[in-house]
Amino acid sequence: MADHRPADASGQTAAPMTRRERREAERRAARAAAGGAGTGPATSATGGTPAGAVSPAASPAEAPRRGPVEPTQPVPTAALAAADAGASGAAADDAPPAEETASEPAPRVADGHVPDPTVPLPPGGRNVPVAIAVGLGLGLAVVASLFFWRKEAFLGIVVLACGIGLWELSRAVGVRDIRLPLLPLLVGTVGMVISAYTAGVEALLVACVLTAGGAFVWRVLDGGGIPALRDATAAVFATGYVPFLAGFVALMLAADDGPWRVLAFIAICVSNDVGGYAAGVMFGRTRMAPIVSPKKSWEGLIGSFVLASAVGVGLMLGPLGGPWWAGLALGAAGVLAATLGDLAESLLKRDLGVKDMGTLLPGHGGVLDRVDSVLFAAPVAFLLLHLVLGSGR
Structure with missing residues (x-):
């Protein structure tokens, strides 16, 4: 195949143009065509030489490296922008696709509120002090209504x-x-x-x-x-x-011991969240469901099992008066059901295109964001406690 590269003044074939030089030549040609579409040939700023042509003052070796510039037709603005983008220094073939480089839309909640991206969040993705304060307030209200009211x-x-x-x-x-x-x-x-x-x-x-x-x-x-x-x-x-x-x-x-049953059930759900969060932040490496809930990890699930099972055994041997294995089963089954409920709501929110169901509970989102795991764990806890402890009526 014949070599069509231009020769320099000594008759030798010039070195091939690099990709960046080729992009720069295309950009100059595009600018010349865009500038001369309505006013005639564009000239350079240094002396009336038509834009894109080789300057007479350039060295003989420089002209072949730039390569000849063919006469061009007026180029649309989109083509000019594409030529400018090609001279940025990174090869076009190595650039990521547009869908990868485009910024994702800011997450929103169901009421249309867009969280402020300038407010830093801890590694777990939430404002932990506020979340703890809100959780303690909810816990106090639950305990007071169960045992004092x-x-x-x-x-x-x-x-x-x-x-x-x-x-x-x-x-x-x-x-x-x-x-x-x-x-x-x-x-x-x-x-x-x-x-x-x-x-x-x-x-x-x-x-x-x-x-x-x-x-x-x-x-x-x-x-x-x-x-x-x-x-x-x-x-x-x-x-x-x-x-x-x-x-x-x-x-x-x-049930007659209903307050303790409800407290045990809620304690299992809270242990699932606390154990999973702590273990996930400290040891989380393997994602459980990266598409549905990217922050959940298998290490966090193990932490949930450990803490929830310990809490279940303690409550079963204590106020509930049941066998220790029932507390272990309650903790394990509660974690599975609560995790399923959390993933189910995450899938629902992803399908709807919202980040949170609401903003009523700072650090948690909405009420439905807080009780998603509780709802799924309720029938499981009721069935287990009914089988082990009876109806209690």
Whole structure:
């Protein structure tokens, strides 16, 4: 194949142009074409030489290295920008794709709030002192309602948490133009929690069916078509996700030793979060679900198992009066269910394109962000405690 490289003054073939030099030549040609599209040939700033041509004052060896510049047609602005980008020093072939270099949109929460990216966060991704303060406040309210007030006070906290959670869920799905019928869902939530506390599992199931059916009919009567069917289906999902799962907490509370059962169940969930966070920050290396929840690690899961199992054994041998292996089982099963609930909500938020369900609890996000693991662990804890300790009524 013939060598078309230009020769220098001595008749020898010049060294091949480097990729950067070739990019610079293309850029000069593009600038010359863009500048001369309406005003004639562009000239250089040093003496009237047409832009892109070899200056007579240049050394004989320099001209071949630049290479000949062919006459060009007017180049669009996009081509000129591309030529400028090519002269940045990094080869175009080595540059990452545009989708990799483009900055990702700032994360948002369901109410549209965009977190301030200039506020530094610790390695765990949250403001730990604020999160601890909020968690202690919630814990004190729970303990006070269980042991110093009446059981009905804790039921009120459960109903309030469910109502706020449904409201946050309605705002989150609203980014996909889904409207939840909140009124029938809130009324049904009160009925489901009270029915579970006063009449047991059967009443909870009946109240759940009535709530889901009522919300479905309410939305369909408000307007037909595909949007109504979509909203009604979302209402059925919301019924099963929030108030139905929370009803198992009311079932535990109904036992004679209900406050201790509920406290043990909540302590397992808190141990899951604390043990997983501590072990993940200190030893986390292997991601558990990088697509769904990038911050979760297998090392953190092991930490959750260790701490939750220890807490479960202590509570079972202490106030609950059960065998030690039951506490071990309660801790292990609670961690599995709580982790599944956390991953499920992370998947839901990722699908909706929101970071948090709300901002009501600083350091935690929304109420639904705080109780996602609790909701999934409630039926598991209720079943285990019922099998080991009995109904307790």
